[in-house]
Every structure is written in structure tokens, then in C-alpha cells.
Amino acid sequence: MADTRTVLSIRGAERRYRADHAALAGADLNLHAGRITALLGPSGSGKSTLLRAIAGLERLEAGSICLGATVWNDHTTHVAPETRRVGMVFQDYALFPHMTALANVAFGLTGPDKTARAMTQLEVAELGHKAKAYPHELSGGEQQRVALARALAPQPAVVLLDEPFSGLDRRLRGELRERTVDTLRAAGTTALIVTHDAEEAMAVADELALMDGGRIIQTGPPDDVWMTPVSATAAKLLGDVEIIEAQVTNGQAETPFGPVDANGFEDGQPVSVLVRPRAFTLSLDPDGPCTITRRRSAGPHLTHRFAGAGGEWSAQTPAPSPIREGDRVSVELDPVYVRVVAA
């Protein structure tokens, strides 16, 4: 059974840079022992501010941040960044350019064996042979690995990674992503990784936290969050979704593609029906109500745009498919990929 002990808890965190705008507007989040949480949100939603607040680089105006029973922040306390047991990997890695890889990793360490410990950490990152190299002599991926080694070397309670893969090309990103997850797991570290890439968040996360407007709007295992988004905003953060506004009648929400179960909402209530592209099941039908307007291959599946039923919609369909542009189709919804939430 995985350890779900809360290591870090954030309650009602508020931070305003301007009087009329809260970068953090009451954010709540728990980080659990040895687990990787991915923080996903659009640009400007407050992700970096939350990370900086955990690191002690921002003061909160309200709320609290606690490591176990130790208060790092509340209305009276602000523990200095250097005394928090936090490791940081910044977006640009922030390595010291005039120091070797080894000196960078040893930087935060103390004690007579600090160089040996830094070397061990570099070896874990498979960069022992680059110990004497300066950052400009390292590739982007190697720099990121040195930055991660530096963050992990002091055995911090929490590691924070701010968009750690964003400067790298797609192939290297995937590789480095897996290596980073392996390294964090091997170290048993509690980690928070910020990203605005849904696919990346789903790939790295044990737990996913969705952020919007300075608040955490949903948390949970990635599959659960994907299958059961709490709102249209949450669903949109994780990928394409069609949103159909509907009213509940006899326990069902009426859509142009037939009724769907109203998920416990009461009759008369306005709801949003969230339909993932893969929910649409298309069948060739000369008398069907919809017409294919566009067909695109996307590797293992196809994207079919179709018009009719009061709008234009996107379906993700299995490849190969005989359905071509201009064909008429009938459309059904697979309820597995449909979710009804409050409007």
C-alpha cells in the first residue's frame, strides 16, 4: 500500500501582486510522501507563484504552508527559504555558469564529505564523467540532470520542478521525463512538477492537481481526474472536449445525440454535458443527420469533423475508417467518455 501521508499542506494560500488581482486566491493542496504531484494549469493561473511560495521566495498574505507539524508560513510566520528543506529545479536550470557540474551539485551541501556526496549524486544521474565540465559544455538535457542532482543532493523534504522539460525538443523531453520520474522515485522524494502540458502532467503524475484562477480546482490520480472532471474548466485543461448545455428531465440530460444519464442532478437543473472526442461513435448512414466536413489522420486514430445536430463537432475515431469527407453519418455517444457537471 502506497504511503499517503501528507508531507506538505497548503491551506487557503493568498498572494496578490496587485490590489485588483490575486495570483493565489485561496489555494489548497496536499503533497504526499514519496509521490509526484503534477500541477497543471493555464498560463497565469498561479502555478509558479505557488511554487515560489512553497520555496519561501514569496510571502503569503493569508493562508498557511506546513511541512508536517512545522509551520513555514501563516499570518505570523515566514520561514526563510534557506532553512526550508526544499530543492528547486528552475525552468532555465539556473546552474552557476562559473562552476563545474560537480561544484554546482556540491553547492548546497555542508560537511567534509560534501564533494564525495555530490559525486555520488552526479553518478546517479549518470554524469560522473562530466563532473569537471562547465554548464556551457553540457547539453540541455545534461544541464537539467545536473540541476535535478543539485536539488536532490541535500535530501530535501520536497522537490519543486518548474516546467523542467520546456527548453528541450520533443524526443529528448520524453526521454528526460521518464528519467526524471525514475530518479525521483529511486530517491523516494516528494515532488511537485509544474507544467502547462496536459500530456506531460498525465505522464509524470501519481497525483494530478488542476489549477485555475489562483485556486486548485481538482486533485486526484490522473485517470480519475481525466474520467471525472469536476467542471468544464477542469475537463478543458486535460484535452479537447465538446460542451453541450442542457436541462435535466426525468433524470436525463438531453443532447442533440440523445439523452445521457444526468449523474444525480435534479430535474430542471441546468447542466453542462462534457463530451470527449472519442465519445462520438460515427456510422455511415445515407439518411444520417450529420455530414463529415474534414478527416485527418492522427496516427493510431483519425479526427473526423462533422456538421449537423445544431453545430460542428470533433470526433476521435479508430483507424482505419471507411468514413470520408462528404459522407453522411449517424452519431451515438459512448457514455464512458461523457460526463455531466453543474453548468
Ligand SMILES: Nc1ncnc2c1ncn2[C@@H]1O[C@H](COP(=O)(O)OP(=O)(O)OP(=O)(O)O)[C@@H](O)[C@H]1O
Ligand atoms: N512579480 C510579479 N509581479 C506582478 N505580477 C505577477 C508577478 N509574478 C506573477 N504575476 C502575475 O500573477 C499571476 C500568476 O502568475 P504565475 O507566474 O504564478 O502563473 P503561472 O501559472 O506560473 O503562469 P505561466 O504558466 O505562464 O508561467 C499572473 O497574472 C501574473 O501576471
